[in-house]
Amino acid sequence: LVSLFMSDLMVGLVVMPPAMLNQLYGRWVLRGDFCSLWSSFDVMCCSASILNLCIISLDRYLLIISPLKYKLRMTSCRALGLILATWTLAALASFLPI
Numbered sequence: 001l002v003s004l005f006m007s008d009l010m011v012g013l014v015v016m017p018p019a020m021l022n023q024l025y026g027r028w029v030l031r032g033d034f035c036s037l038w039s040s041f042d043v044m045c046c047s048a049s050i051l052n053l054c055i056i057s058l059d060r061y062l063l064i065i066s067p068l069k070y071k072l073r074m075t076s077c078r079a080l081g082l083i084l085a086t087w088t089l090a091a092l093a094s095f096l097p098i
Contacts, residue, residue: 007045007090008045010041011046014038014041015038015045041094047090048087051086052083
């Protein structure tokens, strides 16, 4: 849940203010090289948010189908690995194209 919170917080603090300026002025008013960096952060934060929701739903599914084996399957190392995989996949999908 903390990872989901961080991705949504980054959307609100990093992605939305330049998008708001873009909507208000009807054009990109910031430096031109910042546009590709902003769009990469946009894709990364939104992708991380979606992937975090998928991981949370997978976690809840595993807890529901086998509650007694859940503690053995979902260790803190595995949870941390899933969070790192989520952010790595989101970063690769967003920053590799630029």
